[in-house]
Structure formats: C-alpha cells, structure tokens
Amino acid sequence: MTALSLLLIVSLLLTIILYVPVHSIDPMVIKGYKFFNSVTMNQFFIKGVAYQPLGQNAAFQDPLAQPQACQRDVPLMKNLSLNAIRVYAVDATQNHDACMQSLASAGIYLILDLDNPANSIDRSDPMYYLNMYNSMTATVDAFASYNNTLAFFAGNEVVNSNTTTDASPFAKAMLRDAKAYIKNTKQRYIPVGYASNDDASIRKQLLDYFNCGDPSVQADFYGVNLYEWCGNTVNFNTSGYAARTNDFSNYSVPVILSEYGCNLVTPRTFPEVAAIYGPEMTNVWSGGIVYEWTEEANNYGLVQITTNGTATILPDYTNFQKAIAAVNPQGVQMNQFSSSRQSQQCPPMGPAWAASTTLPPTPSAGTCQCMVSSLSCVSSTQVQTNTTTLGQQLDVVCGLVPCTDVSVNGTTGVYGKYSFCNPQDKLSYEYNLYYNYYNQAPTACNFAGNAKLVSPQRQSDQSCSNSTSTPTSSGAMKALGSSPVGWISILAVLLLFLGTAVLTD
Structure with missing residues (x-):
C-alpha cells in the first residue's frame, strides 16, 4: 500500500469519526439569584418535570440507565417544550450516555438528587457517614461531564416538620461536601441546592438555614415542593403563591418550585403555570418542576406506562401542554444584571427549631x-x-x-x-x-x-x-467514557499522527 492511499484511508476514517453526531448543549451558570445560559447570556427559566418511573412492583430503577424508555419519553417531553427533568435517584455504576444524549438533543437539562434509597439521611435518626459521602461523590463523578447536568440537590425534604429539625445539619454537611468535591475535582462547577417541603411551622427557618453562614456551606439555589394552588377556584393571591413569593423577595440565590401540581382537583388544568412564568413570579422564581411524568399510585402522572412499555398520554399531559405553551417568561441578559442581595441570618434556636449551625465533619x-x-x-x-x-x-x-x-x-x-x-x-x-x-x-x-x-x-x-482522605474523582478515563467528544478527539489525533508518519517515510 502506497503512502498516498494510506493517507486517503486515514482521511476517510477521520471524516467518518468526525461525522458522528454529538449533540452540544450550553452549560448553565448562576449569577446572583438567577440562572443564565453561559453562552447566550439569556436568563434561564426551568420548565421541568419530575422523572422517576418505577420498575416492576414499584421497585427502584435508574431511569437514566434505560435507553429505550428515554427514547420513548424524551420526544413526548420535547412536545411539551420542557427544558429540564428532575431525577430523584440513580445508580452511579450504570452507563447514562444514551439517555443524557437523548435529553441533550432535545435541549433538556438534568437536575439530579445526590442521595438514593440505600444512602440517604434518615430524619428520624439523622447521621451522615462514609457510605453516604462515597455514594454522593460517585453520583457527581457519573454526571459531572455532561453539559446538560444543570444542578444537584443534596437533600429532599430531609426536614419535614418542627420535630425533625435536628436533621438539618446533616443535610447541610452533605451539601457542603458536594460543593467542595465538585470545586476541587471537576473542570466545571455544577450548583448544589436543597429541596424543602412547605411546612408552615419551619418554612422561614429552613430557607434561612440553607442560606446562612459561610458561602462554602450555603445552598447555591433553593427549591420548594409547593402544592398550595389546587384547582381553578383560587388565584395567585388566595392560593398562597403570593405569600411564598414574598418569602423569597430578597433571597440571594435562585429559587425554584422543585415540585408543584396539586391533584386535589382532577383532572389538573395547571392554572398556576401562568403565574409561575408571568410577571408576578419571574423576578423571584426561576421556574419549576411539575410533578410527575409517569402515573403511579399517587395519581400525579402526565403519562401512563402500559404493561408492554408504551406511553399513553393522560388528560393531565394535554392540559399541561396547553398551559405551558401559553407562557413566555421575560428575563434579563446576564451582562446587564447585577445583584446586591445579602444572605440570611441563621435562625435562632427555639421551640420549633433545634438545628445547630455547627455541621458534622466531612467523612474520611x-x-x-x-x-x-x-x-x-x-x-x-x-x-x-x-x-x-x-x-x-x-x-x-x-x-x-x-x-x-x-x-x-x-x-x-x-x-x-x-x-x-x-x-x-x-x-x-x-x-x-x-x-x-x-x-x-x-x-x-x-x-x-x-x-x-x-x-x-x-x-x-x-x-x-x-488521617484524612483527599477527595479525588474516579479519573480521566471515566470522564472520557461518558463523553463521546473526548474519544473522538483522541482518535482524530492518533489518525492524524499516523498520516503524518506515513508522509514522512
């Protein structure tokens, strides 16, 4: 084989490799109390859905390790003009490339909870130990290389009443360690937040607690699972949404509805969507996540998964599609935005609040x-x-x-x-x-x-x-394995080197 013919083969292989479709998506960043697209500088409003389909017998399964299910669901999500999903638990040992690529190709970002059923803080007997830390860092490792990983939650309703507030330091410690781990081991910083419930007795203390103290222990953003707007007989003012918006009117970091969609009145028509993405809320809130994608025993589904694995659209899907299509939230450009909002003071101890500001140590x-x-x-x-x-x-x-x-x-x-x-x-x-x-x-x-x-x-x-342990990621090879761009680049360099060597012989 002549040098010229070998070089032609090399060029053909390069063409084939570089033609592999790689769906790019712009990473998001936080500035002040808003999310922004890091490339276009446009403000980003989350239009999301909770996505945690259960397996057989309602068993846990990693929804982002099910390529066929993602191929089934992502087009339906795109038809809703969704730009985000929230997933509550994954298996970090599984491969997530196919689902994350499907989501990226549809312009959909991921907000991922860092705990899972085997490693989560028990509010009735709170502890934060090494297995939890290792599970958290493994999840970060598995998803940090995807540009459409928007953010992580370091806890979901860990504290849900005034009798469980002593669990707060443990959730905040995990949040602190997730932030530090990402900062120390990842090329791109991914925000870490906390999702709270809407318990009237402690809602103010919770939002203060996760926004107080040194910046290294503060939540990068805050979520509220809010189900106060039920049906068409209430409005922004009478539903409680106005009061909750006022709660965060001077909050220093982004706030989202980490869950919404009351189902006391069915089928749901989602009148709250107009407010969430309208002028009454968009200066305070950065969008929200409707609950939830699949119909489970709690009757919140937008779609029903049949026994043969197909998705059937439910009335809630159609109603939500109409509601979300009618909104067009107006934001600001990142380079034209500044914020001087200050973080909150830590809540004082009292009958309804028993959480120390001294956090558990980082597991070693x-x-x-x-x-x-x-x-x-x-x-x-x-x-x-x-x-x-x-x-x-x-x-x-x-x-x-x-x-x-x-x-x-x-x-x-x-x-x-x-x-x-x-x-x-x-x-x-x-x-x-x-x-x-x-x-x-x-x-x-x-x-x-x-x-x-x-x-x-x-x-x-x-x-x-x-005898402490220095946080380290699982290595460059894993990062390359979850990013086709990395492998394409390496192959391209090798083939170019081969072609150059042939020409010089």
Whole structure:
C-alpha cells in the first residue's frame, strides 16, 4: 500500500469519526439569584418535570440507565417544550450516555438528587457517614461531564416538620461536601441546592438555614415542593403563591418550585403555570418542576406506562401542554444584571427549631481505616451483613460503655471523632472499648458471635483523627467514557499522527 492511499484511508476514517453526531448543549451558570445560559447570556427559566418511573412492583430503577424508555419519553417531553427533568435517584455504576444524549438533543437539562434509597439521611435518626459521602461523590463523578447536568440537590425534604429539625445539619454537611468535591475535582462547577417541603411551622427557618453562614456551606439555589394552588377556584393571591413569593423577595440565590401540581382537583388544568412564568413570579422564581411524568399510585402522572412499555398520554399531559405553551417568561441578559442581595441570618434556636449551625465533619476513609486497624475486637461478618442486627448491637453495646466517640447530636452540634464512620466500623470501635473495659478477657469479645478477635495493625488510634482522605474523582478515563467528544478527539489525533508518519517515510 502506497503512502498516498494510506493517507486517503486515514482521511476517510477521520471524516467518518468526525461525522458522528454529538449533540452540544450550553452549560448553565448562576449569577446572583438567577440562572443564565453561559453562552447566550439569556436568563434561564426551568420548565421541568419530575422523572422517576418505577420498575416492576414499584421497585427502584435508574431511569437514566434505560435507553429505550428515554427514547420513548424524551420526544413526548420535547412536545411539551420542557427544558429540564428532575431525577430523584440513580445508580452511579450504570452507563447514562444514551439517555443524557437523548435529553441533550432535545435541549433538556438534568437536575439530579445526590442521595438514593440505600444512602440517604434518615430524619428520624439523622447521621451522615462514609457510605453516604462515597455514594454522593460517585453520583457527581457519573454526571459531572455532561453539559446538560444543570444542578444537584443534596437533600429532599430531609426536614419535614418542627420535630425533625435536628436533621438539618446533616443535610447541610452533605451539601457542603458536594460543593467542595465538585470545586476541587471537576473542570466545571455544577450548583448544589436543597429541596424543602412547605411546612408552615419551619418554612422561614429552613430557607434561612440553607442560606446562612459561610458561602462554602450555603445552598447555591433553593427549591420548594409547593402544592398550595389546587384547582381553578383560587388565584395567585388566595392560593398562597403570593405569600411564598414574598418569602423569597430578597433571597440571594435562585429559587425554584422543585415540585408543584396539586391533584386535589382532577383532572389538573395547571392554572398556576401562568403565574409561575408571568410577571408576578419571574423576578423571584426561576421556574419549576411539575410533578410527575409517569402515573403511579399517587395519581400525579402526565403519562401512563402500559404493561408492554408504551406511553399513553393522560388528560393531565394535554392540559399541561396547553398551559405551558401559553407562557413566555421575560428575563434579563446576564451582562446587564447585577445583584446586591445579602444572605440570611441563621435562625435562632427555639421551640420549633433545634438545628445547630455547627455541621458534622466531612467523612474520611483514612480516619476510619486507621481506627479499625488499631482494634483487637471487631464486628464479625455475621453482624456486618445484617442491618437490623447491626443497629440492635450498637444499642446493646452503647448501653454498656460510652458511645461518645461514635455519637452525633444535630441540636448541640457535638459529633464524635468517629461519628462519620460506617455503622459496622462504629460497632467495632464500641466492641473494642467493651473488650478493653473488661481487661481484654476473651469472653468480652463475642456478643453471640457478632464480635471476633483480630491482631491489631497499630498500637493505638491516637493519630487517626489526622488521617484524612483527599477527595479525588474516579479519573480521566471515566470522564472520557461518558463523553463521546473526548474519544473522538483522541482518535482524530492518533489518525492524524499516523498520516503524518506515513508522509514522512
């Protein structure tokens, strides 16, 4: 084969590779209390839908790892002129390229919750530990390279009443760590917010809490799940929407309706849409997310997924299509906008608010590994694989020896030095404390087979609190794997290099 013919082949391959359609979409940014397109500088109003179709028997499934479902649903979303979806949980180990490309090609952005059913803060017994942190960072890694990843939520209604406000510091700690992780490991910063409920007894405290303190711990934007406008017999003023808009009239970051669409009156006609995207609300709110895409047991669906996997349009879809088509929100250009709004003061403690401004520490794998390596008595696999038994054993041993080092208190802001370690490691620490309390008697390390003796690798845990782990992303190869542009660029360079080498021979 001659050099000329080989070069022609190289050129043909380059043409084929570069012809691969790659749907580009402009990243969004925040300036002051508004979202903007980073390229056109136009203000961005979210016209979104909640998207979390359930699997068989209402089981959790990652909706962005279902390419066929995305191919079915995205055109229907585009017909509604939607520009965003909100997804509540994903599996970070799955591939999301096909769905994210489908969304990007339709001009649709993603707002993604960072927790999932296996790793989320329990408001009744709030904790924030290493598995949650690792799950959060893995989700960030999986979606940070997509330009149509608009934002993340670091919590959804973690606090839902005045009896669960002590969970607030844990949600805010996850938000803080997500912000820091993105800033330290990603080329593009992606905003991190919090989605609250509309509980009258704490709504003011919540919006203040997630907007107060150092900028590193403040939410980049704030969401409200708002269901106050029900039917056509109320309006902007009588529904409560006017009062909620006034609540945020001087808020320093963007505010969105993270859920809306009351279904006490059906079929829904969505009269609130005209207000959300009209002059009464657009200077305060940046749009909203209608609840929800698929019909589930709660009767909020825009479409019904049949047993054979097809989507049937419901009356709510048609009514919402009419409502959203009639609006045209007017915004400002980013280069013509400035804001001097200040962040809120943290809410004071009181009968309805018991959340400390001192947040739990960032979970550190190094600290927990160091601590476990110093123990002589640890939890066995018998208890580590049984969540119920693990919790029961922690209760038992904490009734026998102090648990200060592994305990948390979101009201006082006191967090033990190993409180962020995973439950099995905390149990090991407590078993070892009990074992030492009884002079290392072999019978003190058993607990019906839930504890076992091991040879420690360290003499003590005295220096373990200084053994921190530096946040790192999962690497360049994963980033390339989720971006066809990266691989195309590499192949193009290699082929050009090959062609040049042939010509010089």
